[in-house]
Amino acid sequence: MDPRIxxxxxxxxxxxxxxxxxxxxxxxxxxxxxDLAVALHEYAGDIGANPVYLNNSQRAARAYLRAxxxxxxxxxxxxxxxxxxxxxxxxxxxxxxxxxxxxxPETTAAFNRATRQVTQERLSKTWCLTQFPTQGHAQLAGMSxxxxxxxxxxxxxxxxxxxxxxxxxxxxxxxxxxEVRIRSGEETDVTMSVAxxxxxxxxxxxxxxxxxxxxxxxxxxxxxxxxxxxxxYRQGREIEGVRLTFEDGRVESFSAERNEEVLExxxxxxxxxxxxxxxxxxxxxxxxxxxxxxxxxxKMGDTVHMAVGAAYPETVGDDNEVNESAEHVDMIVDMSxxxxxxxxxxxxxxxxxxRFEDGFEEA
Amino acid sequence: MDPRIxxxxxxxxxxxxxxxxxxxxxxxxxxxxxDLAVALHEYAGDIGANPVYLNNSQRAARAYLRAxxxxxxxxxxxxxxxxxxxxxxxxxxxxxxxxxxxxxPETTAAFNRATRQVTQERLSKTWCLTQFPTQGHAQLAGMSxxxxxxxxxxxxxxxxxxxxxxxxxxxxxxxxxxEVRIRSGEETDVTMSVAxxxxxxxxxxxxxxxxxxxxxxxxxxxxxxxxxxxxxYRQGREIEGVRLTFEDGRVESFSAERNEEVLExxxxxxxxxxxxxxxxxxxxxxxxxxxxxxxxxxKMGDTVHMAVGAAYPETVGDDNEVNESAEHVDMIVDMSxxxxxxxxxxxxxxxxxxRFEDGFEEA
Numbered sequence: 021m022d023p024r025i026x027x028x029x030x031x032x033x034x035x036x037x038x039x040x041x042x043x044x045x046x047x048x049x050x051x052x053x054x055d056l057a058v059a060l061h062e063y064a065g066d067i068g069a070n071p072v073y074l075n076n077s078q079r080a081a082r083a084y085l086r087a088x089x090x091x092x093x094x095x096x097x098x099x100x101x102x103x104x105x106x107x108x109x110x111x112x113x114x115x116x117x118x119x120x121x122x123x124x125p126e127t128t129a130a131f132n133r134a135t136r137q138v139t140q141e142r143l144s145k146t147w148c149l150t151q152f153p154t155q156g157h158a159q160l161a162g163m164s165x166x167x168x169x170x171x172x173x174x175x176x177x178x179x180x181x182x183x184x185x186x187x188x189x190x191x192x193x194x195x196x197x198x199e200v201r202i203r204s205g206e207e208t209d210v211t212m213s214v215a216x217x218x219x220x221x222x223x224x225x226x227x228x229x230x231x232x233x234x235x236x237x238x239x240x241x242x243x244x245x246x247x248x249x250x251x252x253y254r255q256g257r258e259i260e261g262v263r264l265t266f267e268d269g270r271v272e273s274f275s276a277e278r279n280e281e282v283l284e285x286x287x288x289x290x291x292x293x294x295x296x297x298x299x300x301x302x303x304x305x306x307x308x309x310x311x312x313x314x315x316x317x318x319k320m321g322d323t324v325h326m327a328v329g330a331a332y333p334e335t336v337g338d339d340n341e342v343n344e345s346a347e348h349v350d351m352i353v354d355m356s357x358x359x360x361x362x363x364x365x366x367x368x369x370x371x372x373x374x375r376f377e378d379g380f381e382e383a
Numbered sequence: 384m385d386p387r388i389x390x391x392x393x394x395x396x397x398x399x400x401x402x403x404x405x406x407x408x409x410x411x412x413x414x415x416x417x418d419l420a421v422a423l424h425e426y427a428g429d430i431g432a433n434p435v436y437l438n439n440s441q442r443a444a445r446a447y448l449r450a451x452x453x454x455x456x457x458x459x460x461x462x463x464x465x466x467x468x469x470x471x472x473x474x475x476x477x478x479x480x481x482x483x484x485x486x487x488p489e490t491t492a493a494f495n496r497a498t499r500q501v502t503q504e505r506l507s508k509t510w511c512l513t514q515f516p517t518q519g520h521a522q523l524a525g526m527s528x529x530x531x532x533x534x535x536x537x538x539x540x541x542x543x544x545x546x547x548x549x550x551x552x553x554x555x556x557x558x559x560x561x562e563v564r565i566r567s568g569e570e571t572d573v574t575m576s577v578a579x580x581x582x583x584x585x586x587x588x589x590x591x592x593x594x595x596x597x598x599x600x601x602x603x604x605x606x607x608x609x610x611x612x613x614x615x616y617r618q619g620r621e622i623e624g625v626r627l628t629f630e631d632g633r634v635e636s637f638s639a640e641r642n643e644e645v646l647e648x649x650x651x652x653x654x655x656x657x658x659x660x661x662x663x664x665x666x667x668x669x670x671x672x673x674x675x676x677x678x679x680x681x682k683m684g685d686t687v688h689m690a691v692g693a694a695y696p697e698t699v700g701d702d703n704e705v706n707e708s709a710e711h712v713d714m715i716v717d718m719s720x721x722x723x724x725x726x727x728x729x730x731x732x733x734x735x736x737x738r739f740e741d742g743f744e745e746a
Contacts, residue, residue, distance in 0.1 A: 042456060044458060044459060044460040046460070047443075051414035051417055051438065054414055054438075054440060054442065054443070057438070057440065057443050058440070058442045058443050058446045059446070061440075061443040061444070061446040061447040061450075062446040062447065062449075062450045063450070064447060064450075065446065065447040065448065065449065065450030065451035066450040066451070068451065068452065068454070068456075070456055070458035070459075070460070070461070071443075071447060071458075072437065072458065072460055072461050072464070073437060073438045073439075073440060073443055074435065074436060074437055074438065075414065075417075075420070075436045075437065075438035076436075077417060077420065077421070077424075077436060079417065079421045080410075080417070080420050080421045080424040080434075080436055081424070083421045083422070083424040083425040083428065084424040084425065084427060084428040084434060085428065086425075086428065087424075087425045087426070087427075087428030087429040088428035088429070088431065089431065091431070093405060093431075093433055095407060095433035095434075095435065096407060096433075096467045097407040097409065097433070097435055097463075097464050097465075097466075097467035097468045098433070098435050098464070099467075100460075100463035100464055100466065100467040101435070101460050101461070101463055101464040102460075103460075103463065104459045104460035104462075104463040105460045
């Protein structure tokens, strides 16, 4: 076994979920990630935790969803499993990331609605979403399998304590600020208030890799235009060149250079999808390229991302409204060139270099 | 996908577990059997049942067991899963059947003791143990993978209604009898009472393939000698040429031509291991060869098997004692040549041909 797989498992167990003796653990990953599951079982045995190993097979899920009449039930045995679980680990690792391309999106939506209580139960536990590098995801990223393995293991094996300290500088600056302004190129200039809301430090716990700081804009405070110059994947389709115009928080106009109708579907979901639910700043410089995988893309160094749709309640202050929506769609702006982030009128990042880093003056 | 895999899944769902709309189902199989799991998900979706898919990875189990200090706990989340489950399907399909060869048997025993409540909960549900043909099991059988696939699919795809009728003739003969005598070659001549006990028809439900009828000898009634001329596997070791001598039910002497000390370990487990817990008669003629896999071997046409150790309570009449033991070890006698089964002094099978079959007089 590649020794980096055991290191990855150790990071998950010790850092991300802080597994303890007697903990009930669910390990949920596709067959392709069996090596990681084996390493996790080894650490679980060593610690004295109790693993249950679910096979997250996209082929099986596809077969089930296509055969069903869409009148789904809550699977009470799966719910009971998670009710008694302390922690769970889920890994993306599709052999073919398009495995569910021929499942009707309405079937998937009906299934998600019926099993929502299971999802909520899972999210109430200590969890970690991570990645096992497979040929399918390497292909999606346009990389050889070995190069992709290096990319994944570099991104998950940061010194997370050091990364926490690095990111904490930005967390504190944002928490001290009231207004954020983001400018990039000719087409992006947007301002928003974060007054009363909370910025959090994503240092590799619920997401591994971590590597962003994130908060939520005050709902009606967003004004300006954004050109998201990095693409995103949605229902197996690539949306490119998204442009949004905000007025008092609401997306009043939008366009996309490719698959605009998919974007339109997002905004048609509900009114909450017209408002931002997240502002994130990517700070994981081991993620130095775009791989069509939001778990990595949103943490990429020298980027910011904004999500339309549901806000994370823990980032919203008591006096502010938590935006609600069935959607949460992240979109990314490259901040490495001709770009600044300003807090209360002061530049805190210029062309990808933070104020608290060497070279800021020359950036 | 090999169309026989879908047929296999259909047999499991329709015949073995009789899955119904709304049933909670657990599918428990190694990654190697993913095709069967996919087909089962398809039928589960079609019926409207709710599957949870566990990865029965021997590599993960080995890693966990070896890393643990043997002070195992009951995994309450796994127990909760099975408490809420209506049916489960488990498939043998190891890529390497020796995967746990370097796990200390005492560790496995400690784990089995700690998780006994889970095992009991599972066995209280509707279940099916079946086989997915892998290279590992083909190798164990000394067969090419394709030949082994043919062997497995022939054995599981009998007309089970017809097979039930065929076997029921023998069930009724045994249920009407008081004494069974089995003679084979120079070395096997054993008598036992089955008075008051119950013979059952294994027609492909809890075991797929099925294909035996089975009952339990009255505990203290077994007298004589048996030479088990087919080998068995125990803790990854082959025991060959077992000879047992019974006096008033108890194994008073034993020998084996190979790995006798493993056999000795069985008899040293507890006093119940010295008594028979089962007499079975193999009647699945699609199983025409020995493959070192008891799921198949004990159903082989023209064989009988006896198990030392725990009896199945459902085969023991109210007035008879249920033999208890931590062991249940099946051993097989080839009855195809120079052999007879007698019930109350009357020959019911001669050289593998039953009284109710053509050719019995000439056999």
